[in-house]
Amino acid sequence: MIAALAHDFSKKLRFACSCLRRRLIHVNLQLLYDCNYRCGICEFWTDRFRHRPRLSAADARLIADKLDETGPKIISIGGGEAMLHPELVEIVRMLGARHFPVMITNGSLVTPELARKLFQAGMVEISVSLDYADPARHDAQRGAPGAFQQGLAALKTLQASRTHPEQRVHLIVVIMDDNLAELEPLIEHCRAMGITCLVTLYSRSRGSKGGRKPPADVSAQLLRLKRRHRHFVPLRGYIKRFSEAVSEGGIGPCYAGRNLCNIDSQGNVGFCIDRLDDVVGNILSEEMKTLEARLVQRQQTNTCRDCWTSCRGCVESLLYGQQRWLNLLDYFRITRPVALGGRF
Numbered sequence: 001m002i003a004a005l006a007h008d009f010s011k012k013l014r015f016a017c018s019c020l021r022r023r024l025i026h027v028n029l030q031l032l033y034d035c036n037y038r039c040g041i042c043e044f045w046t047d048r049f050r051h052r053p054r055l056s057a058a059d060a061r062l063i064a065d066k067l068d069e070t071g072p073k074i075i076s077i078g079g080g081e082a083m084l085h086p087e088l089v090e091i092v093r094m095l096g097a098r099h100f101p102v103m104i105t106n107g108s109l110v111t112p113e114l115a116r117k118l119f120q121a122g123m124v125e126i127s128v129s130l131d132y133a134d135p136a137r138h139d140a141q142r143g144a145p146g147a148f149q150q151g152l153a154a155l156k157t158l159q160a161s162r163t164h165p166e167q168r169v170h171l172i173v174v175i176m177d178d179n180l181a182e183l184e185p186l187i188e189h190c191r192a193m194g195i196t197c198l199v200t201l202y203s204r205s206r207g208s209k210g211g212r213k214p215p216a217d218v219s220a221q222l223l224r225l226k227r228r229h230r231h232f233v234p235l236r237g238y239i240k241r242f243s244e245a246v247s248e249g250g251i252g253p254c255y256a257g258r259n260l261c262n263i264d265s266q267g268n269v270g271f272c273i274d275r276l277d278d279v280v281g282n283i284l285s286e287e288m289k290t291l292e293a294r295l296v297q298r299q300q301t302n303t304c305r306d307c308w309t310s311c312r313g314c315v316e317s318l319l320y321g322q323q324r325w326l327n328l329l330d331y332f333r334i335t336r337p338v339a340l341g342g343r344f
């Protein structure tokens with residue numbers, strides 16, 4: 001037990017040092033691109049992506065080792081639907097030994113057994129994506145009857161299956177043109193379950209889907225909800241810039257490459273999940289320090305400002321945003337321990 005606690009403290013300390021030095025701290029890792037849903041705001045399930053090879057557990061071990069050379073990372077496991085991967089638990093175990101694995105899921109494949117295995121393997125945080133409080137609208141958006149009820153059931157199962165107080169369960173909402181009014185009822189669902197609610201802004205750059213701009217006063221509405229509901233916990237510095245992102249078509253400068261990057265299911269390293277073909281090398285065959293230097297160089301010449309999704313928005317709000325102490329306070333609320341069997 002003492003050795004485990006010492007290892008955990010060392011991992012957190014090294015991560016804090018990376019944050020202070022504004023180094024690479026967040027990695028999006030796609031295990032596969034297949035999905036059992038047909039969401040209207042995503043194209044990863046289409047033939048263009050879904051037949052790409054899956055990442056193996058052996059490759060995940062190598063990736064975990066190489067990423068650790070430059071410090072522990074928050075590794076956001078994704079897809080597709082990551083729970084379709086037959087080696088998911090083993091991959092989480094590989095990543096969790098050295099890093100902080102988190103995941104977003106549609107919730108359809110969550111079972112008590114799988115949930116507990118994932119948390120026992122070292123999963124730090126699992127978020128279930130729900131975009132509408134109206135079940136019919138959510139099901140239509142996901143192209144899957146029963147998707148809303150499956151998502152709610154998954155949240156309850158995950159919350160009951162945590163194995164450590166520092167593990168957290170969230171509901172996450174993609175803010176679009178037609179669902180801002182649905183957010184408060186979803187927050188109420190979180191309150192009833194004793195979990196928390198996060199948001200991310202829809203990215204028009206993910207594939208060839210059309211724009212889904214929320215209203216121009218989206219930031220003011222989100223900040224009001226944050227003041228009203230303790231279970232609504234996004235970084236205020238992040239949601240404060242939603243309106244700017246909507247009116248300006250994104251936020252610049254982008255620090256993808258310097259502070260965050262993407263690794264696809266074949267080990268290709270790029271600066272952004274929205275630019276899968278823009279790669280700087282392959283982590284399975286090249287040294288991480290070399291790749292990190294290329295990523296930093298790529299960031300210095302990157303003029304893209306097309307998105308303000310949570311993967312970059314939260315990192316940049318913490319490292320570069322105004323009133324950073326308030327963002328740190330919000331981050332504590334997102335990550336603070338919740339007693340097993342307890343409520344936020």
